[in-house]
Amino acid sequence: MRILPAIGLAFALYGASQLALAQQGLIDGQVTKVDPSAAKITIKHGPIPKLDMDVGMTMNFAVSDPKMLTTVKAGDRIKFDAERVNGQITVTRLQKSR
Ligand SMILES: [Cu+2]
Numbered sequence: 001m002r003i004l005p006a007i008g009l010a011f012a013l014y015g016a017s018q019l020a021l022a023q024q025g026l027i028d029g030q031v032t033k034v035d036p037s038a039a040k041i042t043i044k045h046g047p048i049p050k051l052d053m054d055v056g057m058t059m060n061f062a063v064s065d066p067k068m069l070t071t072v073k074a075g076d077r078i079k080f081d082a083e084r085v086n087g088q089i090t091v092t093r094l095q096k097s098r
Contacts, residue, residue, distance in 0.1 A: 030044045031073065078097055
């Protein structure tokens with residue numbers, strides 16, 4: 001049975017790469033729309049490998065805290081982080097680029 005150690009190693013490497021990404025910091029993006037009533041934000045962003053987005057796109061995100069949406073407006077360049085929360089891709093950190 002050599003397959004089990006191989007799977008273990010694959011998971012260990014995956015975990016290490018996730019950690020490296022987390023340390024790498026925030027994702028660059030640009031706000032294209034803010035929708036406070038729906039607690040959603042639309043962001044044009046580059047690749048996000050940890051969320052299986054290998055290419056950039058413009059998409060809708062939920063936000064972990066609606067108050068985030070008061071700090072940015074359409075057109076703003078931002079740095080953000082996003083995670084899968086209850087199956088929904090959610091912005092967990094958001095700040096304006098400077
Ligand atoms: Cu995306």
